[in-house]
Amino acid sequence: MYRYDEFDARFVKARVAEFRDQVERRLTGSLTEDEFKPLRLMNGLYLQLHAYMLRVAIPYGTISSRQMRMLAEIAERWDRGYGHFTTRQNIQFNWPKLRDVPDILDALASVEMHAIQTSGNCIRNTTSDPLAGVAPDEIEDPRVTCEVIRQWSSLHPEFTFLGRKFKIAVSAAEEDRAAVATHDIGLYIVRNDAGEVGYRVLVGGGQGRTPMLARELRAFLPKADLLPYLEAALRIYNLHGRRDNKFKARIKILVHELGIEEYRRQVEAEFARIDRDAIAAPAEEVSRIAAYFAPPDLPVRPAEDAAFERALKTDPAFAAWVAQNTHDHRAQGYRAVTVSLKPVGGVPGDATAEQMRVLADLAERHSASELRVTHEQNIVLPHVALAGLYKVFRGLAGAGLDAPNRGLVTDIIACPGLDYCALATARSIPVAQAISRRFADPRRQAEIGPLSIKISGCINACGHHHVGHIGILGIDKAGVESYQITLGGHAGADASLGERTGPGFAYEEVPGVIERLVERYLELRSSRRETFLQTYRRVGMEPFREALYEPAL
Amino acid sequence: MAKAFTTTVFAANDLIGGDSVYLGADAWVRDISMAEVAGDPAEAEALAARAALGERANIVVGVYAVDVSLADGTPWPVTRREQIKASRSTTIPVGPAARLDVAA
Ligand code: SF4
Numbered sequence: 309m310y311r312y313d314e315f316d317a318r319f320v321k322a323r324v325a326e327f328r329d330q331v332e333r334r335l336t337g338s339l340t341e342d343e344f345k346p347l348r349l350m351n352g353l354y355l356q357l358h359a360y361m362l363r364v365a366i367p368y369g370t371i372s373s374r375q376m377r378m379l380a381e382i383a384e385r386w387d388r389g390y391g392h393f394t395t396r397q398n399i400q401f402n403w404p405k406l407r408d409v410p411d412i413l414d415a416l417a418s419v420e421m422h423a424i425q426t427s428g429n430c431i432r433n434t435t436s437d438p439l440a441g442v443a444p445d446e447i448e449d450p451r452v453t454c455e456v457i458r459q460w461s462s463l464h465p466e467f468t469f470l471g472r473k474f475k476i477a478v479s480a481a482e483e484d485r486a487a488v489a490t491h492d493i494g495l496y497i498v499r500n501d502a503g504e505v506g507y508r509v510l511v512g513g514g515q516g517r518t519p520m521l522a523r524e525l526r527a528f529l530p531k532a533d534l535l536p537y538l539e540a541a542l543r544i545y546n547l548h549g550r551r552d553n554k555f556k557a558r559i560k561i562l563v564h565e566l567g568i569e570e571y572r573r574q575v576e577a578e579f580a581r582i583d584r585d586a587i588a589a590p591a592e593e594v595s596r597i598a599a600y601f602a603p604p605d606l607p608v609r610p611a612e613d614a615a616f617e618r619a620l621k622t623d624p625a626f627a628a629w630v631a632q633n634t635h636d637h638r639a640q641g642y643r644a645v646t647v648s649l650k651p652v653g654g655v656p657g658d659a660t661a662e663q664m665r666v667l668a669d670l671a672e673r674h675s676a677s678e679l680r681v682t683h684e685q686n687i688v689l690p691h692v693a694l695a696g697l698y699k700v701f702r703g704l705a706g707a708g709l710d711a712p713n714r715g716l717v718t719d720i721i722a723c724p725g726l727d728y729c730a731l732a733t734a735r736s737i738p739v740a741q742a743i744s745r746r747f748a749d750p751r752r753q754a755e756i757g758p759l760s761i762k763i764s765g766c767i768n769a770c771g772h773h774h775v776g777h778i779g780i781l782g783i784d785k786a787g788v789e790s791y792q793i794t795l796g797g798h799a800g801a802d803a804s805l806g807e808r809t810g811p812g813f814a815y816e817e818v819p820g821v822i823e824r825l826v827e828r829y830l831e832l833r834s835s836r837r838e839t840f841l842q843t844y845r846r847v848g849m850e851p852f853r854e855a856l857y858e859p860a861l
Numbered sequence: 862m863a864k865a866f867t868t869t870v871f872a873a874n875d876l877i878g879g880d881s882v883y884l885g886a887d888a889w890v891r892d893i894s895m896a897e898v899a900g901d902p903a904e905a906e907a908l909a910a911r912a913a914l915g916e917r918a919n920i921v922v923g924v925y926a927v928d929v930s931l932a933d934g935t936p937w938p939v940t941r942r943e944q945i946k947a948s949r950s951t952t953i954p955v956g957p958a959a960r961l962d963v964a965a
Pocket residue numbers: 723724725726729730731732733764765766767768769770771
């Protein structure tokens with residue numbers, strides 16, 4: 309795993325000391341809230357509906373057992389015994405007190421973690437494939453690129469005060485598990501006809517009020533040109549991007565208004581002009597970083613394991629979980645495990661301190677001390693030997709972490725919504741819980757097959773509803789919650805934005821609405837193999853609309 | 862047409878804890894039923910001025926007016942958002958409590 313160098317460590321420590329002083333001055337009144345607010349946001353501290361909220365960075369979602377244990381300790385010592393894993397592969401603590409935050413940041417720094425650049429109009433945590441370095445279908449580990457970007461973008465003087473926040477995602481696999489097309493800049497690591505590895509660069513994706521899928525900016529960018537090219541792309545955005553209107557300030561609006569051709573022309577012109585060698589990451593530095601992401605030293609294993617095969621036969625719950633929640637691993641005799649943070653009726657993405665410790669321990673014993681946070685708000689144990697899989701399952705089951713539902717109807721993404729978020733217009737979590745309870749039966753979930761439901765509590769779309777197969781957006785209608793439904797969104801390589809069904813529904817109606825959509829899908833599908841999304845793409849909106857709005861005869 | 866006046870109370874977040882507080886008769890209170898209610902624009906203006914003092918004294922942050930209705934003289938917010946904020950917690954069990962709830 310990547311380890312901070314001396315510079316990083318010193319910088320983070322200095323930053324905590326500086327913030328401690330700022331908090332002190334705020335509490336004694338020598339800083340006003342207007343002066344303090346930008347400072348706390350730069351350190352990941354928000355003020356929400358009921359309390360402060362601290363967002364902690366988990367670069368590209370990779371975290372060690374030791375770090376996970378520290379998160380558990382923070383949850384217990386300074387919060388209410390739990391944390392919330394987010395769609396940006398970070399974690400949020402929901403109840404810290406202002407005066408405790410410097411201590412929390414010190415605790416984080418002791419395990420090379422921090423909350424810098426988790427807020428504000430800067431380049432945020434670069435997200436990636438949770439199966440990075442594991443997936444058999446990947447060209448190389450995308451986290452090397454993520455880390456190069458992290459180092460370049462951290463405190464970059466030119467890009468610290470952009471017009472708006474800026475999000476980058478990197479994927480190197482055939483299957484896009486990083487929702488690349490929904491990002492301001494999306495990078496696919498690809499091979500060109502000559503067999504060289506480089507980037508396919510997308511730009512202008514984003515969710516929020518005006519959802520757009522990213523367009524192709526460059527079909528192939530040589531690897532060495534990554535940073536100069538990003539710098540050119542960011543610079544053109546920084547020059548033209550609107551700062552007068554928050555809703556028009558994202559790069560997607562600029563690309564849309566200039567047109568992709570004109571934006572590309574300007575980026576290429578800037579790219580041709582700048583001193584590439586001065587900006588490019590030195591090759592030695594890239595190989596130094598790459599060395600940290602070398603696959604862990606996993607003992608060589610046989611392709612099959614007799615005890616594992618036996619457990620599959622004798623424990624049907626285990627078999628169901630293996631089928632749904634584990635993935636092929638590059639190394640023979642290993643699997644990657646998705647630990648679902650979506651138990652039936654639970655809060656999507658939440659984990660208690662106790663659960664974090666169980667995860668840390670299991671990772672230490674069975675996954676080279678490594679874990680990943682997924683943008684679907686689950687956790688991955690990337691390197692589990694077949695021989696250890698049953699033990700991992702039993703350990704997870706003991707902590708309520710064994711839901712066999714990855715990618716199924718109850719694997720719901722939900723933002724914090726009106727239960728926590730000061731910007732929210734409606735609740736998300738209880739809606740997710742009600743749907744989850746409605747579809748609790750595992751046989752029914754298996755019968756329905758892959759189906760992603762994503763819920764946002766306001767137009768900001770942190771719950772990614774635009775790219776849910778079924779998207780749910782909670783809005784405020786004269787002080788009352790109302791929920792709009794979209795269908796046909798998708799976040800994979802063939803990404804699409806959902807289309808609205810029609811008028812919204814009341815809070816209580818939502819589970820019934822989802823049920824009607826699912827029932828209609830089951831009637832319409834051409835075979836058991838046709839997924840909800842495929843059926844929707846084949847038959848279109850109309851039959852689903854009928855299911856929702858035609859008066860019952 | 863000007864918006865008809867609605868009875869209001871003044872809300873903010875406590876500086877140290879971040880939790881929701883309301884302007885009471887002589888202090889910031891956590892229980893909205895103890896909040897001072899403005900029944901007309903003049904009263905609202907007077908309360909707003911007092912609330913601003915709390916901000917200046919660094920006791921609270923983010924003062925704003927909340928529309929309330931009165932039941933037996935006790936204020937309760939009109940909108941869902943403010944009702945949740947006034948309840949001072951999530952509408953569902955969370956954290957370790959939620960785990961027990963899910964397991965049950
Ligand atoms: S989508 Fe809205 S309600 Fe949900 S977390 Fe984002 S800002 Fe808050």
